[in-house]
Amino acid sequence: MGKKIKILYVDDENINIKLFEISFSRTYTVLTANNPIKGLEILSNHDDIDIVFSDMDMPFFNGVQFIQEAKKMHPNIKYYRDRIKSWGAEQKFANFERKLSKQKTNHY
Numbered sequence: 001m002g003k004k005i006k007i008l009y010v011d012d013e014n015i016n017i018k019l020f021e022i023s024f025s026r027t028y029t030v031l032t033a034n035n036p037i038k039g040l041e042i043l044s045n046h047d048d049i050d051i052v053f054s055d056m057d058m059p060f061f062n063g064v065q066f067i068q069e070a071k072k073m074h075p076n077i078k079y080y081r082d083r084i085k086s087w088g089a090e091q092k093f094a095n096f097e098r099k100l101s102k103q104k105t106n107h108y
Contacts, residue, residue, distance in 0.1 A: 004027070006031065007028050007030050007050065007051045007053065008049050008052045010055060010066060011034070012059055020053075023097075024096075028100070035059055036061055036065070043070055051077065051100070052078070054066050054067055054080070063081035
């Protein structure tokens with residue numbers, strides 16, 4: 001069995017962070033940040049992150065701005081963000097799970 005995919009999840013809502021950890025930590029190595037600044041700090045301290053999922057609406061800057069900054073440091077990581085603001089955690093995580101299953105088939 002290969003190494004677990006390492007995910008960074010960035011969201012300013014603590015309930016979403018907890019739900020993400022519960023949903024994905026058995027299968028993946030999960031790191032979390034409760035704001036984009038902390039997300040960038042984690043990226044600078046972990047060069048083995050495979051995937052970053054980001055909420056769209058957050059303090060300091062939004063998900064698009066966060067990903068733009070993160071890509072400057074780590075252009076080879078796969079980045080995903082919420083595209084639909086009205087989605088609840090269940091819909092958001094189901095969408096992330098679809099993206100992860102595609103990633104697992106391409107990961108070695």
